[in-house]
Amino acid sequence: MKNWLKTVLASPLIGLVAMAQAADVGPAHAHGVHGMLLFGEPGQVFASHLPLYRPPHDWQVVLELEPVTEAARKQTEQLLSTDTLLSLEPERFDLLRLRPGATDPLTQFRAALYLGHFESGGSKLADIDWRVKRTWLFEPVRVNVAADAQHYAVLSAGPGRQWLLHRVERRPDFDQILRIESQAPLPAELSLPQLLGQDSVDSRFRVSRIIWQDTDDLQ
Template sequence: MNGIHTQAPERTCGPSSTIGTHAMLVFGTGVDCYFSNLPKFSAPHNFQVILSIELDERGKRALGADRRTGYDGLHTFVPDAFAMSELDPRRERPRETLRGTLFRGHVHRGGEAVVGDVAAEIRQVVYFEELGQGARRAHERLTHLCFGRPGRLYLAHRICRRPSFDQVVAIRLIPGTVTDMLGEHDPDRTTDVDQLGFGAAQSIILGQREFTGQRLRAGEIAVAAFRSTEDGLGFLAELAVQRQIYLEVADLG
């Protein structure tokens, strides 16, 4: 497993204090399947964690069967009880596998168990942060997390302090909109947004929104400020929200 985190918690969480049945959103397909922990501000669920995973054949067949029958709702996964701290990529040997039950729908909102004893291999820790650790205001300006492979990118709302909300959307970066951080088009810049992908989540700031609310909506266009790339330079680019995958407000109020 290649574990990378983008925002280190301010203190190390003890394993015994983080044991629980940590329900997770399931989204993406094939080579870009993800788990996103369904967080609360109360322990032991006070973590925002995104994992790139690969389901075993039982899990893949169950998801595939649902989609072939026209189900387009969400899926959740409930692992057997474990310590969330075992996913911390700073550990010498982070956890590499989760085993549990796949649900059709939200497990806490009447979801239906589809198949049990499903194994998920953790390919990469995309993001790991313990909530409620007094995040600095400079970090709170980083409003979203961008991750995924070229042509299939996602945004997750970065959760800092209550009240907040958990949202995951599918996006695309719009070709021809890349500028430097001052908004100037650079003819020498070779960044092609169609080829950009992020294994580890990139913390970004969204600006110039077309509405005044906080939550993203399908069809909305926004400007994203990316702090760094392979050439070490930040850039601005427009992105389009394609669809909402998940939204939860009540658990983070």
């Protein structure tokens, strides 16, 4: 009788523990067409996932990619040498496979390269196979960070070759990618009291180009 009673009383607790463990693990997958902005320079190609507040797109992800073929590499480098907006429309895949430590990591995928935004009148140029060299950033979109500062992730290939990605941390917010000029290496993250725009100057860097800025999808 006592053993039976212990089992009955323990069952709800076991269920609560299982639910808590599942919550800690997070979503099991994030399948979808995960549009990205392509930027960088010859020899350093980045792709930034276009974040939303709803799953499966509620992640900020920055990858370093390289085209698999030599012809695609030359085409990409030529485009990156201009100030043209470039975007990718990948095949469907699970975004969580790009997370560091994933059990089944995604090392290569196919994506259409667009001149302009692939969902807003962009022109498709080619279907390209991309090799994933590195995941620079993989974080969930946040909505409850205090608005006392703006936080930027720093993507650096060395002095003078750096980019900033605005972290989405509240609602509404904005997605932003900036090219900066700095002769000294910067920390992996910057906390700034103000928004950055074209020709904004900090004691450590100057904004030379707004590669992308969007508020429409983050209302």
